[in-house]
Amino acid sequence: MAGEQLGVLNALDVAKTQWYHFTAIIIAGMGFFTDAYDLFCISLVTKLLGRIYYHVDGAEKPGTLPPNVSAAVNGVAFCGTLAGQLFFGWLGDKMGRKKVYGMTLMLMVICSVASGLSFGHSANGVMATLCFFRFWLGFGIGGDYPLSATIMSEYANKKTRGAFIAAVFAMQGFGILAGGMFALIISSAFMARFDAPAYEVNAVASTVPQADYVWRIILMVGALPAALTYYWRMKMPETARYTALVAKNAKQAASDMSKVLQVDLEAEEQKVQKMSEATTNSFGLFTKAFLRRHGLHLLGTTTTWFLLDIAFYSQNLFQKDIFSAIGWIPAAKTMNAIQEVFKIARAQTLIALFSTVPGYWFTVFLIDRIGRFAIQLMGFFFMTVFMFALAIPYDHWTHKDNRIGFVIMYSLTFFFANFGPNATTFVVPAEIFPARLRSTCHGISAASGKLGAMVGAFGFLYLAQNQDKTKTDAGYPAGIGVRNSLIVLGVVNFLGMLFTFLVPESKGKSLEEMSGENEDADAEEGQPAAHNNRTVPV
Numbered sequence: 001m002a003g004e005q006l007g008v009l010n011a012l013d014v015a016k017t018q019w020y021h022f023t024a025i026i027i028a029g030m031g032f033f034t035d036a037y038d039l040f041c042i043s044l045v046t047k048l049l050g051r052i053y054y055h056v057d058g059a060e061k062p063g064t065l066p067p068n069v070s071a072a073v074n075g076v077a078f079c080g081t082l083a084g085q086l087f088f089g090w091l092g093d094k095m096g097r098k099k100v101y102g103m104t105l106m107l108m109v110i111c112s113v114a115s116g117l118s119f120g121h122s123a124n125g126v127m128a129t130l131c132f133f134r135f136w137l138g139f140g141i142g143g144d145y146p147l148s149a150t151i152m153s154e155y156a157n158k159k160t161r162g163a164f165i166a167a168v169f170a171m172q173g174f175g176i177l178a179g180g181m182f183a184l185i186i187s188s189a190f191m192a193r194f195d196a197p198a199y200e201v202n203a204v205a206s207t208v209p210q211a212d213y214v215w216r217i218i219l220m221v222g223a224l225p226a227a228l229t230y231y232w233r234m235k236m237p238e239t240a241r242y243t244a245l246v247a248k249n250a251k252q253a254a255s256d257m258s259k260v261l262q263v264d265l266e267a268e269e270q271k272v273q274k275m276s277e278a279t280t281n282s283f284g285l286f287t288k289a290f291l292r293r294h295g296l297h298l299l300g301t302t303t304t305w306f307l308l309d310i311a312f313y314s315q316n317l318f319q320k321d322i323f324s325a326i327g328w329i330p331a332a333k334t335m336n337a338i339q340e341v342f343k344i345a346r347a348q349t350l351i352a353l354f355s356t357v358p359g360y361w362f363t364v365f366l367i368d369r370i371g372r373f374a375i376q377l378m379g380f381f382f383m384t385v386f387m388f389a390l391a392i393p394y395d396h397w398t399h400k401d402n403r404i405g406f407v408i409m410y411s412l413t414f415f416f417a418n419f420g421p422n423a424t425t426f427v428v429p430a431e432i433f434p435a436r437l438r439s440t441c442h443g444i445s446a447a448s449g450k451l452g453a454m455v456g457a458f459g460f461l462y463l464a465q466n467q468d469k470t471k472t473d474a475g476y477p478a479g480i481g482v483r484n485s486l487i488v489l490g491v492v493n494f495l496g497m498l499f500t501f502l503v504p505e506s507k508g509k510s511l512e513e514m515s516g517e518n519e520d521a522d523a524e525e526g527q528p529a530a531h532n533n534r535t536v537p538v
Contacts, residue, residue, distance in 0.1 A: 029171035036175025084142020089443015107140030116220030180349030300502025309452035359418025379420010387490030
């Protein structure tokens with residue numbers, strides 16, 4: 001039998017969209033802006049790092065990062081992010097969302113600056129220091145995932161909750177865009193400041209001292225948006241759902257939300273006490289009751305996020321290699337280091353501007369209309385279609401006359417990733433689990449995604465390096481590695497479509513209705529929970 005909803009939680013569920021909703025979106029979203037900038041800006045500077053630290057005097061080609069170093073530089077932040085998602089997700093349920101929120105932000109600020117100050121007596125020493133600081137940067141970023149999603153879901157009303165959570169995540173698109181635009185500005189400024197012909201003479205070596213400043217500045221700027229948000233994060237009150245349902249403090253929850261909603265709310269201490277007594281032996285994460293009620297849901301959120309991130313992060317981190325393979329970015333030996341940063345940043349900025357960012361906001365506007373399930377299934381489907389459409393006739397796309405067509409279709413995979421599973425895999429885990437386990441389960445789901453990102457980063461690097469010796473008519477490698485990678489990513493997206501059927505639809509329902517927290521705690525053992533909706537929404 002369903003229990004009665006607390007007044008303070010019902011007030012949040014039915015509240016009209018107010019200024020505090022937009023404030024929460026900005027405060028939480030700036031963390032994701034920073035997350036995306038910090039995670040993806042490394043792809044803008046990896047080729048520059050190879051030129052600066054691994055160029056051999058007299059060599060005909062510019063220096064490149066050794067495969068093991070490249071894998072470490074690209075992937076170490078994901079290792080930290082995975083650990084941070086698990087740790088801070090668990091801590092958010094133990095200590096409260098707000099107490100942990102500031103820790104993650106300060107870690108991001110400190111490690112962003114430290115990454116740009118990486119030092120060492122040798123090239124490997126500098127890379128080792130960079131990897132150390134990027135691991136801890138990732139650790140802080142990881143904490144932002146479960147905390148931001150949980151805070152936004154617990155502040156939102158049930159009518160537009162999906163849009164609010166998706167809007168927080170959509171700030172990731174602006175972070176990716178900002179990284180590309182800032183790299184364009186810095187590289188342009190350095191090319192204008194220093195004599196361009198001098199660079200051209202030494203285009204292959206490109207070891208001018210000024211080039212070393214470019215990557216350091218790009219990495220350190222990621223600290224600014226996080227630092228500017230810290231004060232406002234500390235002013236946010238704890239969410240009412242944590243205070244009332246987990247901390248069992250009805251008076252504090254009513255007081256906090258009265259200020260937020262600007263209405264008088266009653267402190268229902270007796271009702272909270274009754275709920276507390278009824279749920280003294282509530283199931284934990286590693287129990288048969290959790291497995292029965294939410295086991296398939298957790299399997300669905302972890303597998304779909306894992307599969308999505310294999311494809312999504314592979315595309316983002318190595319799109320520069322794909323564009324080089326089809327000839328959209330000129331051969332490295334024809335450019336100096338800073339010119340190469342400029343051209344890579346320009347390509348990634350165009351992709352972000354015309355496909356990545358619009359995809360996020362299509363989700364924001366439509367998620368509460370057509371639902372999470374439909375958007376996720378559609379996104380995986382079209383990602384699968386476009387990946388195979390690029391991979392199967394790959395030789396056709398490498399011809400210089402068809403290059404623009406390749407870029408357009410490749411851009412559409414980004415659009416449907418973001419108007420699809422990249423947004424919904426973030427939203428759903430913040431809605432379907434109990435308050436006492438919500439942050440933990442979101443952290444587990446997100447960590448599964450980062451495991452997929454690591455598989456994508458390291459796996460794609462291996463496949464993309466297995467290029468054959470043949471050349472296209474434009475003089476670029478045909479790249480059986482790129483073709484193989486696209487085929488693998490197509491299969492991964494298809495599997496994601498299948499596992500989407502394990503994820504429940506949460507559109508228009510309260511968090512307590514989805515998790516079953518307002519049900520009678522003394523329900524008969526083994527009786528199906530009333531909240532346990534059909535896994536496949538039809």
